[in-house]
Amino acid sequence: xxxxxxxxxxxxxxxxxxxxxxxxxxxxxxxxxxxxxxxxxxxxxxxxxxxxxxxxxxxxxxxxxxxxxxxxxxxxxxxxxxxxxxxxxxxxxxxxxxxx
Amino acid sequence: xxxxxxxxxxxxxxxxxxxxxxxxxxxxxxxxxxxxxxxxxxxxxxxxxxxxxxxxxxxxxxxxxxxxxxxxxxxxxxxxxxxxxxxxxxxxxxxxxxxxxxxxxxxxxxxxxxxxxxxxxxxxxxxxxxxxxxxxxxxxxxxxxxxxxxxxxxxxxxxxxxxxxxxxxxxxxxxxxxxxxxxxxxxxxxxxxxxxxxxxxxxxxxxxxxxxxxxxxxxxxxxxxxxxxxxxxxxxxxxxxxxxxxxxxxxxxxxxxxxxxxxxxxxxxxxxxxxxxxxxxxxxxxxxxxxxxxxxxxxxxxxxxxxxxxxx
Numbered sequence: 001x002x003x004x005x006x007x008x009x010x011x012x013x014x015x016x017x018x019x020x021x022x023x024x025x026x027x028x029x030x031x032x033x034x035x036x037x038x039x040x041x042x043x044x045x046x047x048x049x050x051x052x053x054x055x056x057x058x059x060x061x062x063x064x065x066x067x068x069x070x071x072x073x074x075x076x077x078x079x080x081x082x083x084x085x086x087x088x089x090x091x092x093x094x095x096x097x098x099x100x
Numbered sequence: 101x102x103x104x105x106x107x108x109x110x111x112x113x114x115x116x117x118x119x120x121x122x123x124x125x126x127x128x129x130x131x132x133x134x135x136x137x138x139x140x141x142x143x144x145x146x147x148x149x150x151x152x153x154x155x156x157x158x159x160x161x162x163x164x165x166x167x168x169x170x171x172x173x174x175x176x177x178x179x180x181x182x183x184x185x186x187x188x189x190x191x192x193x194x195x196x197x198x199x200x201x202x203x204x205x206x207x208x209x210x211x212x213x214x215x216x217x218x219x220x221x222x223x224x225x226x227x228x229x230x231x232x233x234x235x236x237x238x239x240x241x242x243x244x245x246x247x248x249x250x251x252x253x254x255x256x257x258x259x260x261x262x263x264x265x266x267x268x269x270x271x272x273x274x275x276x277x278x279x280x281x282x283x284x285x286x287x288x289x290x291x292x293x294x295x296x297x298x299x300x301x302x303x304x305x306x307x308x309x310x311x312x313x314x315x316x317x318x319x320x321x322x323x324x325x326x327x328x329x330x331x332x333x334x335x336x337x338x339x340x341x342x343x344x345x346x347x348x349x350x351x352x353x354x355x356x357x358x359x360x361x362x363x364x365x366x367x368x369x370x371x372x373x374x375x376x377x378x379x380x381x382x383x384x385x386x387x388x389x390x391x392x393x394x395x396x397x398x399x400x401x402x403x404x405x406x407x408x409x410x411x412x
Contacts, residue, residue, distance in 0.1 A: 027369035027370065028369055028370030028371075028372075049370075049372060050163050050164075050165075050372055050373060051370070051371075051372040051373065052198065052199055052227070052230070054230050058270070063232070065199070065200070065230060065231065066198075066199040066200055066201075066227070066230035068198075068199060069163070084270065086268065086270045088226060088229075088230060088268055089226045089227060089230065090313065090370065090371075091268035091269065091270060091271060091272050091273075091313055092271055092311070092312070092313050094270040094271060
């Protein structure tokens, strides 16, 4: 009984406090370029350059619109795996998210 | 009969000042003509320019490098409309918009409709296809059946629009891809080598600066098909400055932007907008005009003459 009540309480509670990870786009680089996170983590990308950038997963899992300066894009990684991505405007810019 | 393709295909840039580049096929040679010079001296262009190249209008950009890109595009259009001998058509070599937004395409279309040179052919830049090309193809996909590449003929010149801004590989240059190259081979099959060819795409079709991705990785496969032609003019935008190269019978030329300049290759962290003094800006924006005229040594051959013109 108590166990069920506790389960219900957990279900109603806000999502567990996995720290969101932030990646910035600055001087034509993703920083940090590679991160490792727990599954369920939301990654936030923020473009600090005056030039727009995009965040596009190579396997098609996620795709941002063009992000102008100070625009952000969020994606929650629910499944473990290694996700490589790039900026389709500047394909020299690449990054990797490893989801545990 | 002069069969030396290198002579027929030579390119002369008459001016590097301006708003755009005007191309005239002159003496079998495509020549860019400064629009300002063309407007000031009507006799300066050998023959009427055949077409006009506008590039990198970046409608939607609003940063300090140029807070009014619509205004500088309007100035560019005014410059073209004031030309005594107007070219027959306009090529837009991409980055029509800055962020691929429908409202940016609307504004660009509205502004470009003010051109008195009404026939417009486009190829997209990477800024136009950040949504993988959906909005661009809705607006401009018809001539290419939504593939992005197509060809047409005008005044005896064969024009080929290529797309090299989709399917980037990480760390890579622009790419054409197998399908497009197969299409190009088919498009050129049986075409006489004496027909002048104009190829236009957004990113340079030769490697201008690899660390910034200023090139197209598989362009050599396209040039293997184009090399047999006596006059090939290759026009690009993307780098917001004029760079040219002549290689045998192939002339490569990049146009200025109408929006903002970019740094010289390798200067600074990356190829972003370059802020310059307000008085200097219009001298770094412009168009290219191109005309074709009979080659002096072989009137049957047409050569292109390219002219670059700034908006001030």
